[in-house]
Structure formats: structure tokens, C-alpha cells
Amino acid sequence: MAKKRNEDPYSSARKNKRDTKLRRIIALEAAKMMYQGSESEYYTAKRKAARQIGVGKQASRSDLPSNAEVRDSILRQASLLEGEKRLENLQQMRVYAYWLMEQLMDFSPKLIGSTLTGHIRKNSDIDLHVFSNSLTLLTQTLDQLLVPYEIEKKRVIKHNQERYFTHIHFHGRFEVELTVYTLDYVSYGFKCSITGKTMENASLKQLFQLLQNEYPEMDLAEEMVAWDDKLDSYDLFPAYLNPLEGLDGGKHHPEGDLLYHSLQVFELAREEGYAHDVEFLQAALLHDIGKSIDKKHHAIVGAEILEGLVSPRVIFLIRYHMDMLDLQRGQLGHRKTIRLRQSEYWDDLIALRDFDNRGRIRGMIVDSVGEVISYLKNLERVGYPC
Numbered sequence: 001m002a003k004k005r006n007e008d009p010y011s012s013a014r015k016n017k018r019d020t021k022l023r024r025i026i027a028l029e030a031a032k033m034m035y036q037g038s039e040s041e042y043y044t045a046k047r048k049a050a051r052q053i054g055v056g057k058q059a060s061r062s063d064l065p066s067n068a069e070v071r072d073s074i075l076r077q078a079s080l081l082e083g084e085k086r087l088e089n090l091q092q093m094r095v096y097a098y099w100l101m102e103q104l105m106d107f108s109p110k111l112i113g114s115t116l117t118g119h120i121r122k123n124s125d126i127d128l129h130v131f132s133n134s135l136t137l138l139t140q141t142l143d144q145l146l147v148p149y150e151i152e153k154k155r156v157i158k159h160n161q162e163r164y165f166t167h168i169h170f171h172g173r174f175e176v177e178l179t180v181y182t183l184d185y186v187s188y189g190f191k192c193s194i195t196g197k198t199m200e201n202a203s204l205k206q207l208f209q210l211l212q213n214e215y216p217e218m219d220l221a222e223e224m225v226a227w228d229d230k231l232d233s234y235d236l237f238p239a240y241l242n243p244l245e246g247l248d249g250g251k252h253h254p255e256g257d258l259l260y261h262s263l264q265v266f267e268l269a270r271e272e273g274y275a276h277d278v279e280f281l282q283a284a285l286l287h288d289i290g291k292s293i294d295k296k297h298h299a300i301v302g303a304e305i306l307e308g309l310v311s312p313r314v315i316f317l318i319r320y321h322m323d324m325l326d327l328q329r330g331q332l333g334h335r336k337t338i339r340l341r342q343s344e345y346w347d348d349l350i351a352l353r354d355f356d357n358r359g360r361i362r363g364m365i366v367d368s369v370g371e372v373i374s375y376l377k378n379l380e381r382v383g384y385p386c
Contacts, residue, residue, distance in 0.1 A: 022055065022063060023063065023064070023065040023069065024065070025053055026046060026049045026050050026053065026055075026063075026065055027046075027049075027065035027069045027073045028049075028073050029049035029052055030042070030045035030046045030048070030049040030065070030070045030073070031045075031070050031073035031074040031076075031077055032077070033045045033048065033049065034074055035074050035077050035078065035121055035122070042070055042071075042193070042194070046064045046065060046070065047064075050063070050064065067194040068194055068195055071119055071194055074119070074121055077121070078120070078121035078122065081122075082121070082122060086120065086121070086122075089120065090115070090118060090120050091214075091215060091218075092174075093115045093120060093126055093174055094111075094115055094116075094207070094211060095211065095220070095223050096126065096172070096173055096174050097111050097115055097126045097128070097176075097207065098204070098207050098208065098224075099223075100126075100128070100170075100172065101204045101207065102224070103141065103145060104130055104138075104178075105204065106141070107130040107132045107141075108130070108131045108203075109129070109130050109204065110129045110130075110201040110202060110203055111126070111127070111128055111201065111202045111207050112127045112128070112129060112190075112200065112201045112202075113127035115127065116201070116202050116207075116210075117200060122378065123378055125174065125175035125176060125177055126174050127176075128176060128177070128179070129178075129181060129190075129201065130178050130179070130180055130181070131180075131181050131182065131183050131185060131186045132180060132182070132183065133182050133183050135151075135180060142168070145172070146235065147170060147171060147172045147235050148171045148235070148238040148369075148370065148373075149168050149169060149170040149171060150169045150370060151166065151168055152167045152168070152169060153165070153166055153167075154166075154167060165179065165180075166180040167179055167180070168180065169370065171235075171238075171370055171373055171374065172235065173235075173377075174381075175377070208220070233309040233310060234373050234376065234377055236309065237285070237373055238369055238373070240286060240289040240292075240306075241262065241285070241369050242259070242369070243289075243292035244261075244262060244291065244292055245257055245259040247259070247291065247292060249261060249291075253360055254362060255360045255361055255362050255364065256362070258288050258291055258292075259369070260366065261288065261360060262284075262285055262286070262287065262288050262289075262359075263366035263367065263368075263369070263372065264359035264360070264361060264364050264366055265284045265287065265352075265356055265359035266281060266284045266285040266366070266367075266372055267359075267364070267366050267367070268284075268355040268358060268359055269281055269284040269352075270375075273351075274351070278379050278380045279310070279311050279313045279314050280317070280352070281379075282314045282376065283314045283317035283321075283348075283352060284355060285372060286302065286306065286310075286318060287299075287302065287317070287352065288302065289305060289306075290303075290304075290305065293305075298322075299319055299321055299322040299323075300319060302318045303315045313348070316343070317345060317348055317349060317352050320340060320349060321352050321353060321356060323336060323340060324349050324350065324352070324353035325357075327340070
């Protein structure tokens with residue numbers, strides 16, 4: 001009988017060290033993808049990361065890092081790149097979550113996810129569970145907040161069982177995802193996909209205690225009054241843009257309606273040098289909103305509508321973008337031409353006019369109104385686009 005050879009303990013230790021290093025590398029690469037937004041699912045990101053470093057086919061499930069390891073790597077990257085801004089943002093997200101949960105008190109809201117645990121990054125949203133047997137009652141409450149939202153129905157088949165989930169994407173001061181459950185799930189212990197354990201959650205009372213413990217210097221009552229008084233200009237953007245949908249731009253707009261045109265102008269600006277310029281992107285998106293009221297004088301009307309909601313630079317670009325067209329046609333007076341050329345925003349006017357002229361492409365892929373507003377909010381809030 002052949003004698004079994006003793007296993008070399010040093011060889012085993014070296015293998016464990018290699019495996020640990022491999023898991024860390026995969027976790028780091030997966031975290032980069034998720035932080036940058038190119039992947040949203042942990043398992044997909046881990047598999048893709050394994051392929052990128054050349055071990056995709058050989059890597060077994062045990063070789064891959066856990067979701068928690070990837071999440072921790074994401075947090076380290078966020079802390080490194082965003083610094084103190086991340087912690088300031090976390091506090092504001094928690095306060096906003098508390099304010100929104102107060103508005104939704106009748107639906108037993110519970111805060112879950114990264115806003116509760118503190119694992120936020122630049123494009124994190126706020127996740128809430130709400131409970132109601134009537135979606136209509138819930139949406140009526142949301143309607144009173146005068147903030148745009150969309151309802152999404154998801155069909156999931158798991159263990160040969162088909163279920164439908166309702167998600168509401170709420171575009172307030174922060175992006176919020178509400179997952180709606182019936183009342184019989186109020187006390188249910190949902191499983192966390194990251195840790196595999198029962199998901200952490202906080203009721204309104206528990207979140208109040210968290211805020212008191214984490215931010216003892218903050219006057220929460222004063223913060224709530226401030227949130228009640230705040231009117232985010234982004235909350236009004238859909239009301240200005242949506243009337244452009246279906247509005248014919250005439251022979252000069254072969255691409256389609258004026259909303260599609262506005263989204264094209266935004267996209268061109270974002271792709272060609274203005275991806276981090278909030279004010280210019282706002283002007284690109286909103287330059288034609290006056291056309292739903294007065295097509296002939298839409299530049300003046302649009303600027304007047306936005307007075308006090310956006311910066312003077314945005315107002316100026318919208319107010320004079322049609323004068324630049326007259327200039328191109330040789331129809332602008334000498335004095336006005338001189339005034340525009342002397343403006344500090346002259347180069348921006350030229351660029352906006354160019355994007356406006358070119359934003360007339362049939363079939364061009366653009367983001368939705370909700371997506372571009374989300375992009376602008378993230379860019380303005382943390383200095384990074386989502």
C-alpha cells in the first residue's frame with residue numbers, strides 16, 4: 001500500500017496567501033466597476049473582474065470575494081476619492097430620509113441600505129421599505145410632495161415561484177427608491193444580499209435615535225423646518241420640460257419633438273467638454289422651455305421663468321442663445337453684437353449655439369428627463385456625475 005505523502009504546511013500557507021491576494025484583487029477590480037457605475041450587480045462585477053485579471057474560467061465560487069468584501073472595497077475607494085464630502089453627504093442623506101419618512105408615516109417606512117449603514121458612495125440613493133395594501137393611497141401622498149417619481153413593476157422568478165415587486169423611484173433632493181410591500185410584511189425579516197443575514201432596518205423612531213447619537217450638535221427640529229421650506233429647482237425641471245414632449249419643432253427639427261431635441265443638446269454638451277459644468281448643462285437642457293408658452297419669444301420667456309431658480313450665467317445663456325442664431329445669419333445689430341462679444345459668457349454662447357444647431361439627429365440615444373436630472377443632482381451635490 002502506497003504511503004501517503006505528508007502535506008507541506010509551508011506550501012499550504014503559501015497557497016492560502018495567494019488565494020487571499022487573489023480575492024483582494026478581484027474585490028478591488030469589482031469595486032472599481034461598481035463605484036464608477038459600469039456594473040450594478042455584485043456577482044456580475046466579481047465575475048467580470050476575475051475575467052479581466054485572467055482567472056475567469058478557472059475561478060470557482062470560493063475563489064471570489066464575498067459581497068461584503070467588495071462593498072468594503074467600494075467604501076475605501078469612496079473615502080479616498082470623496083474625503084470629508086462623503087461624510088457630509090451621508091449626514092444630509094440621513095436627514096432627508098428622516099424628513100421623507102415623516103411624510104410617509106402612514107406607510108410604516110423603514111430605512112435600509114447604505115444610507116443606514118454608512119456605506120454610501122458618490123451615486124448612492126436612499127432605500128426605503130414602505131407598506132400599504134393600496135398603491136393609490138401611497139401615490140396620492142407622494143403627489144402632495146410635488147416631486148417627480150416613476151413606478152416600476154419588477155417580475156422575479158425564484159425557486160419556481162413568480163412574484164411581482166413594486167418600486168417607486170422618487171426624484172427629490174436625493175434619489176430615493178421605495179420598495180412597496182403589503183401590510184402583512186411589516187414585521188418580516190428581509191435577507192440582505194450582501195451579508196446573507198437579516199437586513200438592517202430603522203423605523204422613524206430608530207432613525208431619530210441614530211441621528212441624535214451620530215450628530216449630537218445638530219438641531220433636528222430646525223433641520224426639519226429647513227427641509228420643509230426648501231424648494232429644489234430640480235424638482236421643478238420636469239414641469240418645465242415635460243410640456244415639450246410631443247411639441248413639434250417644425251421643419252428645423254427633423255429629429256422629433258422639442259423634448260427630444262433638448263435632451264440631445266444636453267447629451268452633446270456632456271460628451272463634448274461640459275460633463276462637469278453644472279450651469280452649462282442646465283442651460284443646454286432648459287434652453288427651449290419657453291417654447292411651450294411662446295415659440296417666437298421663447299428665449300426671453302424661458303429666462304424669465306427660471307429667474308431666481310438658476311444662476312445668472314444660466315439665465316444669460318438661455319436669454320441670448322437665439323441672438324447667436326441671428327448673429328450667424330447676419331441679422332443681429334452691431335451694438336448687440338458688441339455687447340455679447342464683451343460678455344464673460346461669449347465662448348459659452350458660441351458652444352451652446354453649436355450644440356443647439358447639431359441637436360437634431362434622428363434616432364440619437366439620450367437619457368430620460370429623470371436620468372439627466374439625477375446626473376445634475378449628483379454632479380452638484382458631490383462634484384461627481386452619477
